[in-house]
Amino acid sequence: xxxxxxxxRDLVREYKKGPRAVDGISLTVAPGEIYGFLGPNGAGKxxxxxxxxxxxxxxxxxxxxAGYDVVREGPQVRMQIGAALQEAALDPLLTGRxxxxxxxxxxxxxxxxxxxxxxxxxxxVGLTEAADRKVRGYSGGMKRRLDLALxxxxxxxxxxxxxxxxxxxxxxxxxxxxxxxxxxxEDGVTVFLTTQYLEEADVLxxxxxxxxxxxxxxxxxxxxxxxxxxxxxxxxxxxxRDDLERMEAMMARFGEHVASAHGVAVRLRAxxxxxxxxxxxxxxxxxxxxxxxxxxxSLDDVFLAKTGRSLEGAADDSxxxxxxxx
Amino acid sequence: xxxxxVYILARRSVVRTLRQPANVISPLVFPLMLLAVNSGGLxxxxxxxxxxAKSALAFLLAVPFIQGAxxxxxxxxxxxxxxxxxxxxxxxxxxxxxxxxxxxxxxGGVAALGLLQALVYLTVGLAAGSGFAAGVGGVAxxxxxxxxxxxxFGALGIMLALRTGSGEAxxxxxxxxxxxxxxxxxxxxxxxxxxxxxRYVATANPVSYLLExxxxxxxxxxxxxxxALGFGVAGTVxxxxxxxxxxxxxxxxARA
Numbered sequence: 030x031x032x033x034x035x036x037x038r039d040l041v042r043e044y045k046k047g048p049r050a051v052d053g054i055s056l057t058v059a060p061g062e063i064y065g066f067l068g069p070n071g072a073g074k075x076x077x078x079x080x081x082x083x084x085x086x087x088x089x090x091x092x093x094x095a096g097y098d099v100v101r102e103g104p105q106v107r108m109q110i111g112a113a114l115q116e117a118a119l120d121p122l123l124t125g126r127x128x129x130x131x132x133x134x135x136x137x138x139x140x141x142x143x144x145x146x147x148x149x150x151x152x153x154v155g156l157t158e159a160a161d162r163k164v165r166g167y168s169g170g171m172k173r174r175l176d177l178a179l180x181x182x183x184x185x186x187x188x189x190x191x192x193x194x195x196x197x198x199x200x201x202x203x204x205x206x207x208x209x210x211x212x213x214x215e216d217g218v219t220v221f222l223t224t225q226y227l228e229e230a231d232v233l234x235x236x237x238x239x240x241x242x243x244x245x246x247x248x249x250x251x252x253x254x255x256x257x258x259x260x261x262x263x264x265x266x267x268x269x270r271d272d273l274e275r276m277e278a279m280m281a282r283f284g285e286h287v288a289s290a291h292g293v294a295v296r297l298r299a300x301x302x303x304x305x306x307x308x309x310x311x312x313x314x315x316x317x318x319x320x321x322x323x324x325x326x327s328l329d330d331v332f333l334a335k336t337g338r339s340l341e342g343a344a345d346d347s348x349x350x351x352x353x354x355x
Numbered sequence: 356x357x358x359x360x361v362y363i364l365a366r367r368s369v370v371r372t373l374r375q376p377a378n379v380i381s382p383l384v385f386p387l388m389l390l391a392v393n394s395g396g397l398x399x400x401x402x403x404x405x406x407x408a409k410s411a412l413a414f415l416l417a418v419p420f421i422q423g424a425x426x427x428x429x430x431x432x433x434x435x436x437x438x439x440x441x442x443x444x445x446x447x448x449x450x451x452x453x454x455x456x457x458x459x460x461x462x463g464g465v466a467a468l469g470l471l472q473a474l475v476y477l478t479v480g481l482a483a484g485s486g487f488a489a490g491v492g493g494v495a496x497x498x499x500x501x502x503x504x505x506x507x508f509g510a511l512g513i514m515l516a517l518r519t520g521s522g523e524a525x526x527x528x529x530x531x532x533x534x535x536x537x538x539x540x541x542x543x544x545x546x547x548x549x550x551x552x553x554r555y556v557a558t559a560n561p562v563s564y565l566l567e568x569x570x571x572x573x574x575x576x577x578x579x580x581x582x583a584l585g586f587g588v589a590g591t592v593x594x595x596x597x598x599x600x601x602x603x604x605x606x607x608x609a610r611a
Contacts, residue, residue, distance in 0.1 A: 084448060104451060107449055107450065108451065114445060114446075115442075116441060116442035117441075117442075118442035118443050119443070120371065120443055122370070122374045123367065123370070127367075127370075131363055131364075134363040135360055135450035136451065137356055
């Protein structure tokens with residue numbers, strides 16, 4: 030049996046005089062997988078990452094990372110992992126190249142390899158031209174890229190990324206996603222990624238664990254999780270209001286009606302494959318269409334189904350309740 | 356690998372300080388300004404019977420060496436506090452870096468800058484006309500002493516940073532350290548302090564012995580008792596400081 034990259038059982042982290050930031054979570058991550066850990070602020074994502082990277086001891090439970098126990102075999106765990114945590118954690122007075130040399134030295138790379146590895150990583154993350162500038166002059170995206178490069182200096186088997194794209198513009202975020210996907214695809218790196226962005230989990234992760242108030246409330250592939258909460262709906266707005274009744278009757282063949290403010294919406298019985306049939310049927314009935322849209326369930330719908338709250342709404346009240354725990 | 360780790364962390368400590376001009380200029384300029392003002396204002400005290408120096412400058416030249424060490428406390432502490440606040444300490448903790456290497460690196464950097472400060476103070480003092488009674492050998496002893504004092508005070512600053520995690524808290528202790536300097540034999544030999552309670556306080560204050568150790572090399576030459584007491588106090592501060600800093604580091608970086 031292939032050894033799991035990450036194996037967590039009933040992990041708990043309790044703070045003195047505070048709530049349980051992580052309350053008995055269990056999860057596994059296979060080698061080479063990108064695992065998305067999705068939840069609002071204060072859900073327990075960063076606390077989990079801190080425990081798995083040996084920065085914070087668990088209150089109870091066990092966690093094996095790369096086969097090593099995070100409590101009893103911390104040094105071995107640290108040799109196998111790289112981490113880019115929530116804060117970019119850079120020294121504004123050092124240059125990018127100095128950061129990489131410092132990291133390479135502390136990671137124990139042979140002296141002859143340090144400069145070469147620094148150059149290689151600077152090129153990989155697109156920072157060669159900025160390498161000898163002090164980090165305080167870097168943009169947010171550049172800092173995140175340097176952060177990622179530092180986590181990769183010693184070629185770790187497992188990479189922990191704690192909200193790596195928070196605060197980045199769309200272009201920087203997309204570039205980082207491409208790099209993370211490449212790491213998993215080409216280098217076989219296992220990635221444990223925490224995020225509060227639905228799209229990020231949806232695009233990057235092979236499997237997603239959704240955490241809320243320290244508990245995992247759902248886990249699975251994005252497609253399976255979304256299929257669990259419902260089938261897609263299609264909403265059609267007729268060009269002529271007079272066709273509404275005919276459209277309702279026609280659409281009823283494809284699924285049950287759901288609420289729609291301006292037209293007709295049905296939850297498709299056979300899924301998104303019925304869309305082509307719907308278009309053909311509308312054409313056959315000569316019903317003009319002003320607007321047609323397919324709504325796929327989102328991970329937010331999954332979160333809503335499991336917790337009764339939207340992920341965005343949860344960010345506001347979880348953050349108030351548990352902000353100190355993270 | 357341990358030596359590499361200490362070197363790269365010490366290098367970082369020095370480079371960061373040199374790239375913050377205020378952290379270099381303040382520890383040099385402020386003590387020398389105070390020396391200039393006090394040696395002018397306290398000029399007439401050399402006329403007191405039994406005053407141990409021929410000039411106020413020679414008597415007061417010891418003070419910058421200790422003030423510089425206090426600046427080292429603050430700089431070492433605030434730099435490390437910033438590392439804690441930004442998460443940089445976590446980044447270091449995720450490497451195979453040994454905790455002792457971090458401490459040794461930080462302190463090595465601070466102590467190296469302490470030596471630079473000592474060189475500047477001595478050069479300015481000699482250029483301004485102070486003698487140096489202990490000669491060339493005494494200069495080596497002075498630098499060794501400055502290294503030890505800066506190390507000890509730097510360790511205290513690091514300990515404060517690790518315990519509080521706050522640069523502001525470290526800076527808040529700075530006035531307290533300065534009070535210790537003012538209630539010592541900074542401006543007057545202990546045996547000539549007329550106010551009884553002040554003389555007792557100055558006698559109990561360890562900073563007095565640090566000052567008197569440096570002062571003895573400048574004004575007297577080789578005073579075994581002053582050197583023994585000075586090195587004894589400096590060594591004790593260094594041992595206590597490093598022990599407390601090491602313990603605080605273990606608690607701050609409570610990793611497996």
